[in-house]
Amino acid sequence: METFYRLSLIFQGIVPLSGLCAAAAIAGRSKREVPPILKDLRKELSPAFKQMGRPMHLFHLDPSKTAFVIIDMQNFSCTPSQGAAMTDIGKITSEINGLAGCCRSVNVPVIWVRHNVTAGSAGNDAGLYAAFHEKSRLKELYNEGKGTEVFPHMHFDPADHVVFKNRYSAFLSDPPELRRKLERLKRTQLIVAGIAANVCVESTVRDAMQLDYEVALVADGVATFDQALLKSTLKNTMLFFGDVLTTQEIMDGLKTWDVDRSRSLRR
Numbered sequence: 001m002e003t004f005y006r007l008s009l010i011f012q013g014i015v016p017l018s019g020l021c022a023a024a025a026i027a028g029r030s031k032r033e034v035p036p037i038l039k040d041l042r043k044e045l046s047p048a049f050k051q052m053g054r055p056m057h058l059f060h061l062d063p064s065k066t067a068f069v070i071i072d073m074q075n076f077s078c079t080p081s082q083g084a085a086m087t088d089i090g091k092i093t094s095e096i097n098g099l100a101g102c103c104r105s106v107n108v109p110v111i112w113v114r115h116n117v118t119a120g121s122a123g124n125d126a127g128l129y130a131a132f133h134e135k136s137r138l139k140e141l142y143n144e145g146k147g148t149e150v151f152p153h154m155h156f157d158p159a160d161h162v163v164f165k166n167r168y169s170a171f172l173s174d175p176p177e178l179r180r181k182l183e184r185l186k187r188t189q190l191i192v193a194g195i196a197a198n199v200c201v202e203s204t205v206r207d208a209m210q211l212d213y214e215v216a217l218v219a220d221g222v223a224t225f226d227q228a229l230l231k232s233t234l235k236n237t238m239l240f241f242g243d244v245l246t247t248q249e250i251m252d253g254l255k256t257w258d259v260d261r262s263r264s265l266r267r
Contacts, residue, residue: 032248037227038219041235041244048239057243059189059214061253067187068103068110069178070096071170071194071201073154076115076140076147078195086195088223090153095221095247096193097155102251109161109185113178115200116148116164117141125166125174161185169203171211178204179211189214191250192242193221198229205241215242216250 034042042056049056073096078089100110117126119142130138140147148164150156163181165173182188190213194201201222208215217237224230238244245253 032246034246035220037231038234038244038246041231041238045235045238056238057245059216059243061189061191061216061250061257063106063108063254063257065187066103066108066189066191066254067182067185068100068108068191068193069113069170069204070100070111070154071113071192071204072115072196073112073151073194074114074147075149075151076137078151078153086223087225087227089195092193092195092221092223093151093153095218097153099191099193099218099221099247099250100155100157100160102254103191104157104159106254106257108191108254109187110157111161111163111178111181112150112154112156113170113194113204114144114148114150114162114164115141115166116144117166119143127167129166165200167203168200169207170200171204171207182213188212189216191216191218193218195223197222197224197233198226199224202233202236205237209241217242217244218247218250219244220246 033039046056073093078086103110117124117129117138119125119139124142126138126141137147139145144164161181163170163177165178167173170178182190190208192201192205192208192215201217205215205217215237217234219234222230222233224233234244
């Protein structure tokens with residue numbers, strides 16, 4: 001894990017904010033292999049896509065229409081009660097940091113979604129959340145407390161955007177801060193990463209599709225406690241809710257958008 005954290009630090013102050021995704025050119029990050037779990041799913045689902053008469057990847061990300069939505073990379077989610085980090089937290093931290101730097105370089109807004117519970121003498125707005133979580137820890141999420149703060153290993157930029165949610169799905173939160181932010185930014189395509197893959201991430205992705213947002217889920221930028229649950233989330237998304245791509249594939253797509261568009265216009 002320390003190795004991944006050290007790798008993520010490479011991006012601090014080194015990646016230039018040029019018109020291209022310079023992060024992809026840093027040694028050790030370019031042309032990485034597709035993670036085995038995604039490689040297997042692509043092979044498994046290829047016949048189904050052919051039978052359905054649809055491509056495996058439906059959307060082409062346009063930087064002028066895209067936002068990078070990072071779900072719950074905060075203290076409460078990244079450091080469980082026993083102090084043991086979630087599976088692959090170091091790896092996805094590095095991937096998300098690199099992708100965030102790339103997005104900033106091509107003017108794709110980075111939006112940090114933080115789970116927060118508003119609490120007072122009359123109660124709180126967590127709904128049924130407390131029934132499924134350790135009640136003694138729930139207070140860490142109260143009123144923008146320590147548990148809601150962005151995980152220290154994340155590369156948060158003051159120019160980034162922050163919204164809060166009080167439901168698993170950022171689109172069902174009251175108030176709907178994420179949806180309002182996206183409307184103001186005029187963004188209809190979403191890159192989504194964060195944790196937990198099968199809970200807040202998947203809930204948000206499902207609702208995004210139902211609201212007509214085109215979604216690209218970052219396969220190596222999401223994690224959960226169980227690999228079977230992670231596979232289920234990736235598979236569900238591929239079949240019904242959006243594209244599932246690697247960090248490398250997304251960065252390559254963003255940095256070649258103008259080239260690809262010019263080729264398309266010339267045809």
